[in-house]
Structure formats: structure tokens, C-alpha cells
Amino acid sequence: MDVLIRNPLSVVRARAREIPVGKLRQSSDWGIPGFFESKLKLNEEGDALNEIPSLNVTASQNIEDKSLVRFRCMVQDILDPEFYTGIYEEVCAKTGTKVLKTAKYQDVVDIPAGCDISIGQNSITYSRLPLFCIPIPGESKWVHRALGNKMSQQIQSKDGKQRDKRKRSEVARSTPEKSHVPRITKMKRGRPGESKFEDLAPMDEVDYTSRKGSSTADPHIWNLQKGVMVKMYDTESGKFKVNDVVEFVGVFSASPLLADEDEDGAWGRFNPPSSLVPRLHVITSRKLDSGMGLVPSLDAESFIKKLNASRKPLLRTRASLLAHLKDLLGGDSVASEAMLMHLVSRVHYRRSGHIIGKFSLGISGVPPKTAMKLISFMESILPAVKPIEVTVSAMNKAAYMPVKDYNLNHLAQGELQAAAGTHIVLDETKLSEGKLLEKGIKNFSAAQQVISAQQLNFDFKYHKITFNTDTPVLILTKGKKSIFKCDCSVDIKGAESRGIREVSEASLRSFREYLLLARTLNVEIPKEITSQIQEDFVALRKANPKLPEASMHLRMGCSRLLATTFLETNLTAKRWTYTGPLFKLLR
Known part of the structure; x- marks a missing residue:
């Protein structure tokens, strides 16, 4: 050797x-x-x-x-x-x-x-x-x-x-x-x-x-x-x-x-x-893959055995992680639940214009110190996190999209360019009024494209090539509303992070193992649950004829993510029902 x-x-x-x-x-x-x-x-x-x-x-x-x-x-x-x-x-x-x-x-x-x-x-x-x-x-x-x-x-x-x-x-x-x-x-x-x-x-x-x-x-x-x-x-x-x-x-x-x-x-x-x-x-x-080599490749049978053996201790880890997120987010239980769903989100597949697994989250009313603590914690439990400070000055100067330099025959890296599984955090907590110039407007559009469609354009000067991405986006805003549109948002109303005890290295390892395992899961929807979803959608449409179909797809996505956080591979009636009131609070 x-x-x-x-x-x-x-x-x-x-x-x-x-x-x-x-x-x-x-x-x-x-x-x-x-x-x-x-x-x-x-x-x-x-x-x-x-x-x-x-x-x-x-x-x-x-x-x-x-x-x-x-x-x-x-x-x-x-x-x-x-x-x-x-x-x-x-x-x-x-x-x-x-x-x-x-x-x-x-x-x-x-x-x-x-x-x-x-x-x-x-x-x-x-x-x-x-x-x-x-x-x-x-x-x-x-x-x-x-x-x-x-x-x-x-x-x-x-x-x-x-x-x-x-x-x-x-x-x-x-x-x-x-x-x-x-x-x-x-x-x-x-x-x-x-x-x-x-x-x-x-x-x-x-x-x-x-x-x-x-x-x-x-x-x-x-x-x-x-x-x-x-x-x-x-x-x-x-x-x-x-x-x-x-x-x-x-x-x-x-x-x-x-x-x-x-x-x-x-x-x-x-x-x-x-x-x-x-x-x-x-x-x-x-x-x-998006696990970046940290999760061993297992066949279906071995994976199920590992999952079943680890389920109980990992569910205790879920509760501990949720409690820590709640403290970080000023005691807001809805925000912590949404944050946990965001942490396990990834693009599973694309079908008929829908991106299954995508969950961009906006948290408003976030003090700058709370944003710093949250980002630091994410970096301690996720394989890759890319914070981007969103200010008018930064957006007018930065290059969010990769750009081809033909003099050097080289593709220069863009701020939004990242490997699959990387969590992008758009930090607006220091954003103030100002005017976006041409470059800033392009950067804004590029960020919105990643948030909404999980796609990023590469600028080859004479033409652009669109690449699919798998980079969950979290938006942190000091005010009441972000400049970006995202799937779901929640307002913590300026709540400061509560007294947080230092997390032990053993706990951090447990959090990492839990999140890595959860992100590998695929949640299926059984036929009986599909029937219930259709019945609920019909009832909601009767109550509100203007309810868009996209809203129901988003709720289905939230239900899948909630099941994922419980390490479940099938959506149950319990998880579907639970996301009803939660989804109303998130919107």
C-alpha cells in the first residue's frame, strides 16, 4: 500500500x-x-x-x-x-x-x-x-x-x-x-x-x-x-x-x-x-450525491435495517434539535417546525412543472444577532452552508451567476453556484433602502430563479445556459417582508434568541446523523391518503373557489417533509391532517 x-x-x-x-x-x-x-x-x-x-x-x-x-x-x-x-x-x-x-x-x-x-x-x-x-x-x-x-x-x-x-x-x-x-x-x-x-x-x-x-x-x-x-x-x-x-x-x-x-x-x-x-x-x-459522501451507499434492505435500528434514538434527537431551533428562533414553535422541514428538504424530482421536495423558507422579524447565531448553528450540523449578505451595495457589485471569461477560457464562479445539498442563506437583516443598478437587478432575478425554480443561468456572454440546482434557500429578513418570494414564510416578530446552552459535540454528531439520514428518505403517498387529499381539496375549493391548485401541491410537499422529519417513508393521515393548521400559520 x-x-x-x-x-x-x-x-x-x-x-x-x-x-x-x-x-x-x-x-x-x-x-x-x-x-x-x-x-x-x-x-x-x-x-x-x-x-x-x-x-x-x-x-x-x-x-x-x-x-x-x-x-x-x-x-x-x-x-x-x-x-x-x-x-x-x-x-x-x-x-x-x-x-x-x-x-x-x-x-x-x-x-x-x-x-x-x-x-x-x-x-x-x-x-x-x-x-x-x-x-x-x-x-x-x-x-x-x-x-x-x-x-x-x-x-x-x-x-x-x-x-x-x-x-x-x-x-x-x-x-x-x-x-x-x-x-x-x-x-x-x-x-x-x-x-x-x-x-x-x-x-x-x-x-x-x-x-x-x-x-x-x-x-x-x-x-x-x-x-x-x-x-x-x-x-x-x-x-x-x-x-x-x-x-x-x-x-x-x-x-x-x-x-x-x-x-x-x-x-x-x-x-x-x-x-x-x-x-x-x-x-x-x-x-x-447530495450527502457529499458522508452517508454510506446501502441497498434497500440494508438501509431499512439501519433505519429501523436507529429510529427510536434518532426521534429523540429530532425532539432535541427541534427544541434547540425553537430557542434560536425566540421560542417560536411554528418557525422551528418549518425550519426543521427546510433542513431536510431536497429536490427529489421534477414533474409537470412541479419540483417535488423543494421548500424555500422565509423568516421575517429576525434580528441580525439571531441571524448570525442561526447561520453558525446550521454550519455546525449541515455539510455545506453558503451565507450571502443581501444589501443594495453587495447586489450591485457581486456576481451571482457564473460568467465565462473568453480571454482566459475560464468559467468564473458565481455566488449562487453551489453543489447539490448546499443550503443557501440569503441574509437581508442588514438591508436598507437603495437603488439596484443593472447588475443588481440581474443578481436579484438570478436569486429569485433559484428560490422559485431551483435553476441558475450560466452567463456565456453571447448566450445563457440554464442548469438545474438542488440548493435549499433560507431567507432571513429583519423587517416584516422579504424582497424575494418564497414557498412559505413565518414572522418571529423580532424575537431574540433565548438563553442557549452550548451544544455538546456528541449532540452535534447526533444532529448531523439524523439530518443526513432523513435527507436520503423518499416519502410515498399511499392510495388511501391520495383519496383523502383529493376529498380535502374539493372541500377547500367549495369553501374558497379562488384557492389555487399550487397551494394544495405546496401543502402536500409540507406533509412529505413533516413525515421525513419523523423518518417515515409513507405519508400517513396523521401527518396530512397535522399540516392543515400548520400550513395556515406558515402562509
Whole structure:
């Protein structure tokens, strides 16, 4: 295992030597992903992921070049495919002996003393797909602690003086006799059916800082302090899309050679300097759902067993969590019940214009201090929370929608862009009168679109592309009414948070487990309950002919969420009846 982590490329080279040249030309898939998945037991219980250093909790400068790492992240941008020299000949200058070598899963290849590289008829070109990925926006600190590992902790705890004495760059420079950056060709997307190729050999003269308004020092361009350039190999087109949450396992690359050449504009806009944006050459990966990898994947039978075994203690946890929310919200029981339903909400599916599971909630009469306490508590129990301060000044300046920068061929992140399962909190408690400018109006519309339709437009300058989202939105307002329209709202009338005792770490863990489990549930509506719902709707329509159909759909959604908070998988008459008076109070 230690060799696999510290020197994964030795496995790749050994595999390449076993395959005949003819087969190497036919395919670049040499069974490497399957080998690593088998050795690391990635698809089994008790996998070895915790043995692999994580870029999420370990500073990249403390990770050894060309070692195996993992990275949990959100796909921020998908760049154009690139072609690279995957197989080349290493020639011994003294004897003329030629040996086939591979440059797969690496940016720089090491050349032994007395040898050189030949790019000739036996060379083979393969393609790979670059993705620009960032840590999951708004991810809570407790998640990092929960998913940290022994290896990362060992790396982090190394003595600082020792690290300064033997920096990664110095180690890397002293190892090979010579190094070579394999030639890369960029495939640019043109008109349908047309491909364009642009040479991106290391000496292309592209300088980031020479571009007007496009300096690499600007974190809004590349998210330089956080982003990683991920290179995908042997993957089918469309496997990943923007906003997907993925855990990658691959070879870490931050070669000093690349850093030196990048400073001279070597790789240009398509490959930001490795000194600023590390690279990860992916061997294997797995998509994560809205649980962000915190909930184990269980088959239906195992899940029901786990649910039944945990139900009683978790229902006690529900009562405890509800009581804490009530204290936070100034003793308002309706607001706390609604808040709990909001915490377990998610988009289950979309049908006939209805979004099943969505529940945007507005709480008015919230003092700023109460808003701060509520957001802080949410961050301690939810995997990802993204607070956005809503003021006239902020809305006129911020970019709520992702915007494509064609000069850098990069999709800049927007405030509302988040991974599925992230709770967005629009904090209006500091909002005062003012005028929204053109940008502010666009931002307002973008926020309302996420609240109402769970959709977000990505601005590609000449056109917009709409992406579906799954980011529950909570709106906190100091006044009586929000500037946004949401599914339900409740007024706590300026009530301050009551005396709140500090929540123990054990209680926080119970709250997290309860919410994570509840959010995985799907609540079905039995036929007899469907009949009761229809009868009630007819009766309500007789009493109020103007009652909109959307109101009944919303009440059904609230009933489902209430059942979810009780960890029930079927809607009962009891839950349906209970939401009647509750729903009236929420509206």
C-alpha cells in the first residue's frame, strides 16, 4: 500500500511495459483504474481511502510530487480536450538502445543520465480532458475533520523547520538528471463538425499578466488559492458536468520545472501556473450525491435495517434539535417546525412543472444577532452552508451567476453556484433602502430563479445556459417582508434568541446523523391518503373557489417533509391532517 501511495507511477510504467505496441495504439485504457480500485478496495466496505493524503485538509506544498492523493471537489469548469505524447522512446546515447516509456498521468517525465527522448514513429498520442475543480463551496469545517485521514494528519504535523530545510521543490529538483515536458496539443471546439488544433508546446508565448484586466493575482479568475486542474484519462464524453461533486484519486503534480516555465508564460491560459494551481492526474473517481459522501451507499434492505435500528434514538434527537431551533428562533414553535422541514428538504424530482421536495423558507422579524447565531448553528450540523449578505451595495457589485471569461477560457464562479445539498442563506437583516443598478437587478432575478425554480443561468456572454440546482434557500429578513418570494414564510416578530446552552459535540454528531439520514428518505403517498387529499381539496375549493391548485401541491410537499422529519417513508393521515393548521400559520 505504501508503494502504491508514494510511487503510483511505478505501477503505471510496469503495466505499460507488459502491453504490446499494437495494443497500446488501439487503446489508452490499460486497466490501471481497475487495478487501483481493487488494491484500495474503493468499491467495498472498509476501503483504504483514509490512507491516501487529501488535498482538502493538507496544504499542497506539503505533498510530495508524483504521489497519490485524493480530492473531494465541485467541477467548476470543463475545458477543451488536449492531446499529449503518451508513449515515447527513451534512447541511450552510448548504445543507441531504445525503450518505450509512458508519459501518462504526469506533466514532466524524468530522463536518466546518458539518455535522451525520441518522438518518432513509435510515439503514440492520446487525449485527456482538463477540468477545473474547486473545494465544495461553503463546506463546513466539521466535514473536513470527519473525512480527514491519518496520512494527512502525519503530513500536517511534521516539524516546520524540517519542511523548510527540505522543501518539495528542492527534493524534486535533485532527483532526475534531466526532465522533459511532453508536447501537448489543444483541441479547440469550433463550429459543429469542425475541430481546430492549437499547439501548446512549452515555449508558446502567452503571458497571463499581459492580458488587460486578467492577472493571475485575481482570485476571481482562477480561484488560485483553492482550485486544482484535474486531468481526466480514458473517460467517456459527458461523464461529468459543471457543479458535480466528485472524489478524485490520482497523481499529484506540482513540478518545479513547470513552475519555472509557467512563470515565463509557458503553458498559457489553458494551463494556469502549477505554482498557483496544482494538477491532479486522475486514475479513478466517484460521483458523490447530495450527502457529499458522508452517508454510506446501502441497498434497500440494508438501509431499512439501519433505519429501523436507529429510529427510536434518532426521534429523540429530532425532539432535541427541534427544541434547540425553537430557542434560536425566540421560542417560536411554528418557525422551528418549518425550519426543521427546510433542513431536510431536497429536490427529489421534477414533474409537470412541479419540483417535488423543494421548500424555500422565509423568516421575517429576525434580528441580525439571531441571524448570525442561526447561520453558525446550521454550519455546525449541515455539510455545506453558503451565507450571502443581501444589501443594495453587495447586489450591485457581486456576481451571482457564473460568467465565462473568453480571454482566459475560464468559467468564473458565481455566488449562487453551489453543489447539490448546499443550503443557501440569503441574509437581508442588514438591508436598507437603495437603488439596484443593472447588475443588481440581474443578481436579484438570478436569486429569485433559484428560490422559485431551483435553476441558475450560466452567463456565456453571447448566450445563457440554464442548469438545474438542488440548493435549499433560507431567507432571513429583519423587517416584516422579504424582497424575494418564497414557498412559505413565518414572522418571529423580532424575537431574540433565548438563553442557549452550548451544544455538546456528541449532540452535534447526533444532529448531523439524523439530518443526513432523513435527507436520503423518499416519502410515498399511499392510495388511501391520495383519496383523502383529493376529498380535502374539493372541500377547500367549495369553501374558497379562488384557492389555487399550487397551494394544495405546496401543502402536500409540507406533509412529505413533516413525515421525513419523523423518518417515515409513507405519508400517513396523521401527518396530512397535522399540516392543515400548520400550513395556515406558515402562509
